[in-house]
Amino acid sequence: MLQDNIKEQLRGYLANLKHPIVLDVALDDSAKSREMDELLRDIAALSDKVRVSELREAARRPSFLVRREDESVGVTFAGIPMGHEFTSLILALLQVGGHPPKLSDDLVAQIRDLPGTYEFETFISLSCQNCPDVVQALNAMSVINPNIRHTMIDGALFQDEVTAKQIMSVPQVFLNGQSFGSGRMDAEAILAKIDTGATARAAAKIGEKAPFEVLIVGAGPAGAASAVYAARKGIRTGILGERFGGQVLDTMAIENFISVPETEGPKLAAALERHVREYEVDVTTGQRAKALIPASEPGGLHEIQLESGASLHSRSLILAPGARWRHMNVPGEDAYRNKGVAYCPHCDGPLFKGKRVAVIGGGNSGVEAAIDLAGIVQHVTLLEFADKLRADEVLQAKLRSLPNVKIVTRALTTEVVGDGQKVTRLLYRDRQTEAEHEIALEGIFVQIGLVPNTEWLRDTIALTERGEIEVDAHGATSVPGVFAAGDATTTPYKQIIIATGEGAKAALSAFDYLIRLPVPAEARQAA
Incomplete structure (x- = not known):
């Protein structure tokens, strides 16, 4: 599964392991399980300090636990950590294997001294560039303090959980089964939320x-x-x-x-x-x-x-x-932020696989977002306030070549509508005819500047x-x-x-x- 040059780089990293580690894997009959098994066996073949073991009981399949042999230190990946998360996997291997996380001494001491038990779950998408920071921070914290546990969950792989928890943006973090936070967070920010005296200190x-x-x-x-x-x-x-x-x-x-x-x-x-x-x-x-x-x-x-x-x-x-991202400032936007209204197509796009979405904005950012989303979702409607798109001509040409994209110009977004849990419709007005229109959809990506x-x-x-x-x-x-x-x-x-x-x-x-x-x-x- 891994290319030869990646294997050689990884072999060099694994030479830094101070303790033997075990990759406990829980598989099923799916193609993703076979892919995960191949990945883990590729990794184990690169170091005599790494071995693969079968995990009989697991909350999710496919998944795997990276743990230190004969110790409770470990982190879990419910998904195949490739793409942006490949670095998270490498760091988990090294840190569980005894390589210290790159955190200040004060921060390490604060994490180690945290009282209580913490079970974190982070829902991610592999195309999200914000997610690795959260995953890596929580993984490092769980290595430092055995009372902290963390599982990375690929939302695209566990769609039933995403639907049940009504997750419509990533990263989404849950602590002990309850919503904890969303968006980019580092260890310092996470500690500030769970250690009430951290801010004052x-x-x-x-x-x-x-x-x-x-x-x-x-x-x-x-x-x-x-x-x-x-x-x-x-x-x-x-x-x-x-x-x-x-x-x-x-x-x-x-x-x-x-x-x-x-x-x-x-x-x-x-x-x-x-x-x-x-x-x-x-x-x-x-x-x-x-x-x-x-x-x-x-x-x-x-x-x-x-x-x-x-x-x-x-x-x-x-x-x-x-x-920061400019908001539309229309009724319903705040109420449905992270419940269908999103601002990062790369992060949240995979959560809308096979669904209908709109992109607001016809500049380069909006058109690029529509092009990216068109390869994931069922249909994209791009709405632009002006009489024509403002993006570079090469981007416009690419957009117009896509069969599942509709472009609407002279469109003034007037309201985001939902069912109380998630977005269901978008209302807009034609600025030329003053006619009111609505679009049935599940997601809205706002790309209208800063x-x-x-x-x-x-x-x-x-x-x-x-x-x-x-x-x-x-x-x-x-x-x-x-x-x-x-x-x-x-x-x-x-x-x-x-x-x-x-x-x-x-x-x-x-x-x-x-x-x-x-x-x-x-x-x-x-x-």
């Missing part, structure tokens, strides 16, 4: 940090570039963000980042983080900014207040908060009517000593490569600002 630790010369708010491409450029100037640099990578983590294929012909969002995000951590940058993740209190005088300390209650201070700031994450800045920084941060040619904002970069600014063309360039420019501008500040009297006297 993190805030206290953050509050002890000394002021920075440059503090970057946002850990996407713009923020990462700012951090690298600022740190290379030898000044005290900090970066604050909810997650490294930002919106890039939700991007599937990236083919226009110069010098990198093709990559995926999560891979690029990981590379950005590795680059930043090569320098002396103080990294704070899992935190969200709540307010900016500007310095009272040039060279004074700006304050960033966090939702956790902590504050960080810096002589200069670079704001790179990025953007909204800048700047609500917390409204009272302190000059923003446009669209909420973008106004910047000049140097990335300077309306507040002295505060700069901005990336998708949240007025810089045209929201592209990854432009964000990184603007981030570098903002860092250079911040450094230029700092070196031109008056020398404090005490420093002159000391000289």
Whole structure:
């Protein structure tokens, strides 16, 4: 099943096993069981520390348990972890085999000391780029603490469970049989939900940090570039963000980042983080900014207040908060979010296999989504507000060639309708004739652009009517000593490569600002 080059790479990884591991497999007569059996036997043949054993009792078939021999440490895969989840499998093999997870010592201690018993289940799709982060975090936690158990479940393989639990987006996490959370989460975020004192402890630790010369708010491409450029100037640099990578983590294929012909969002995000951590940058993740209190005088300390209650201070700031998916803001959208209304076709598309869906938006993102979905679902209706599609001609040509796609232009979406549990219909108005129409469907994928994450800045920084941060040619904002970069600014063309360039420019501008500040009297006297 595995290609020879993959086998050789995996053989090298398995040489790092410190403990023998067992792959307990539960199979049935299905083709997927035969495929799983072949995969596991391929893996076992690569190391004398790995063997396959039959699991007679199992909650799901096909599935397998990766466990340490003669110990209770282990993780379960109900599905074949290929595609985006292949890395999750490799890490599970290594970590169960004694290779330590890449988590901070503080985080490991917090996981190990958790009281109680936790049975996690994560429903995923193999095309979801957000799912591996959740799977890998929970797998690592279960290796660290034997009272934590985790099972990855491929929703496409266990459709009956997906239907029974009314799962319409992934990743979906259940804890002890109850809904726990959805969307991308790392170990830090998961702990914050189950360890009630975690937020307060993190805030206290953050509050002890000394002021920075440059503090970057946002850990996407713009923020990462700012951090690298600022740190290379030898000044005290900090970066604050909810997650490294930002919106890039939700991007599937990236083919226009110069010098990198093709990559995926999560891979690029990981590379950005590795680059930043090569320098002396103080990294704070899992935190969200709540307010900016500007310095009272040039060279004074700006304050960033966090939702956790902590504050960080810096002589200069670079704001790179990025953007998020724009919502339709029509009746029913909020009520049926994750119950048929979705924003990531790559993540959630497989859950709508054989069903009818709509895509809202005729730009590149919308047309790409419709093309991808057409290969999975029964039928796609693409709705565009304007008189014609805005996507590149090559994408439009591909879309029009698909037999199970209908394109509707001049369409104003007016309402999402459901039965209380899931989406059943979409209502729209023809903007030319004013006629009302409805579409019977099971899923709606919204692809109508981005909204800048700047609500917390409204009272302190000059923003446009669209909420973008106004910047000049140097990335300077309306507040002295505060700069901005990336998708949240007025810089045209929201592209990854432009964000990184603007981030570098903002860092250079911040450094230029700092070196031109008056020398404090005490420093002159000391000289």
